Amino acid sequence: MSSRERILGRVRRALADVPQDDTPYDQAIERGYLREHGERSVAKTVDLLAENLADYRAIVHRCTADDLAATIAGILAARGSKTVLVPPGLDAGWLAAADAEHVPDGSGSTPHELDRVDSVITACAVAIAETGTIVLDGSPDQGRRRITLVPDHHICVVRVPDQVVSSVPQALERLDPVRPSTWISGPSATSDIELDRVEGVHGPRTLEVVLVG
């Protein structure tokens, strides 16, 4: 007997006392919890996102679409970034004013090459106000998961209010499970030493989020 059959057989015998129940799953669970916490205007939801991002020590910028290129150029200049990693589908206009050299992400790039890049810039799939989370799903304007991980400085552009939802349940509704996704709430952090929070262990030490709209 294969282990598969052995385990499934054990499960069935273990459940011999449990009465049959064929309630469809969407009716089997009481989902009395909220779809979002509190009622907020769209503008307030964006404010809450900014507040919670900052609370988890992301640096938040807000600008209009017209100012986006200048804002990004300013962020890169202030950091002194000489190179910036660019996912294939990023809006070319976003980097129009930046002096930093563009490094396109190619499938051939090694982790060591990524490690030498100063900054990375991406869009996002959705942002969650209540938790201060941005979600990347590997779409062409966000690139592969590794590009937002290895470089030490990540700039993420969120289109507000279109890409902002209030809550975790609303974010999951918008995401496609087939795409690999990365949920990011502030920069990398650890609390493993006496529960003191330290930023930047393995992921980017600095996360800058630009809310544009």
Place this chain on the structure above:
Amino acid sequence: MSGTFVGMPAFPKAAQRAVGNETLRGNLRHATHTIRAKRATAVSEVSDWAALREAGKQIKDHTLRHLDRYLEQLEASVTAAGGTVHWAADADEANRIVARLVRETGESEVVKVKSMATQEIGLNEALEAEGIRAYETDLAELIVQLGKDRPSHILVPAIHRNRGEIRDIFRSQMGEWGRPAPEGLTDTPAELAEAARLHLREKFLRAKVGISGANFMVAETGTLVVVESEGNGRMCLTLPETLISVVGIEKIVPTWRDLEVFLQTLPRSSTAERMNPYTSMWTGTADEDGPRTFHLVLLDNGRTDTLADEVGRQALRCIRCSACLNVCPVYERAGGHAYGSVYPGPIGAILSPQLRGTASEIDASLPYASSLCGACYEVCPVAIDIPEVLVHLRERVVEGGQVTREGNKVVLQPAKGHAAERAAMRAARWAFTHPGALRTGQRLASRTRRLHPRSLPGPGRAWSGTRDLPPVPPEPFRDWWQRTHGGEDVK
């Protein structure tokens, strides 16, 4: 479960040693009290906590009741997404599968995401025996691995270590495993984390094989979810060419939507955050993004035996948040090592004896490693009634009875060490039903209190060997009451 903790003394002895260690108690007290207060704040932010907890409980219970169906569905969806599913009935089989998969890549090094399941099966040791070196990459796991130590907490495995101890471990051990600690390393947490970053980055960037567990697996889509803080998880899950995930069969949720419950309750319960810094989700393999080969090893290792117990099966709802450890007065004083199991604290006290059986002394003692105060049940985000299961397991240890081991029904004999306890309970029953005898006995005890030994003689020695005898008061309560309340008798 594997014999990771072979030779471990039973809980009472290990706990007695631990409570005498003042550094350990200080470290534990600081850590548990800090996180306890933060968690209460994080939970109070969500007004629907009770409803989320109830939904989490129901989702997990429903899944367990139909576990065979969801396992088959998960296997089909992972396979359809380009992954390969393996089934492991016990620790040895899981270790053999993982070792074979690593060998087939031609590699002799792997990077690991912190995972309770791989600790449970003793994977690192098994790989070592095959000539494969496994590097732990979570900062706390790194501290434990470098210190040749054992984890003592589910979430913060090095909770028992303070910054000075960690600096010493880094200074003396890092060089043996790779990049040495920087010159003049101090004990500030930021510097220690930086040393770990430099040490581990070398390994991440060259690693070809990653090994992980998972917090959740979605049956309908085949999606796996890993929740973490540092980014070491993302490194291991996305940079290597091959990813092997070893996951307990109870970690399934039926639908993508179910994640909306647990992604709200898990971070708040464990690290007391609105959301943990990083969550990774992947469904099989993706073109040019992440590993090209994905293996999922589904692990039983005592879980189906636990499922067979009508009271005890609720332990399989556990999402490993560790909130119960942080509120437990026994854990706070005894520390995680005393439990002699990778799952310490209240959840360990019910999970380990079910996964491993109660044949060993340590496992038989674990259901007693509690004051039954109920704080663990209060904080549990999936409402596991830990005190109920503790009492149930105590009864099983003392009385014996039918249990399932490795899929077979067996009859457990009553534990030997409990004859004195049974005799004592019989004696107490007699005394309480004979008030005159009780009163005489109490007065006699008070008058002879200076002569009392510090431990009990005869069969009571085992009991008092691990407990401090309470001092007998100079006067029985009833006599005191009569004297101070004008001769009224006790009502």
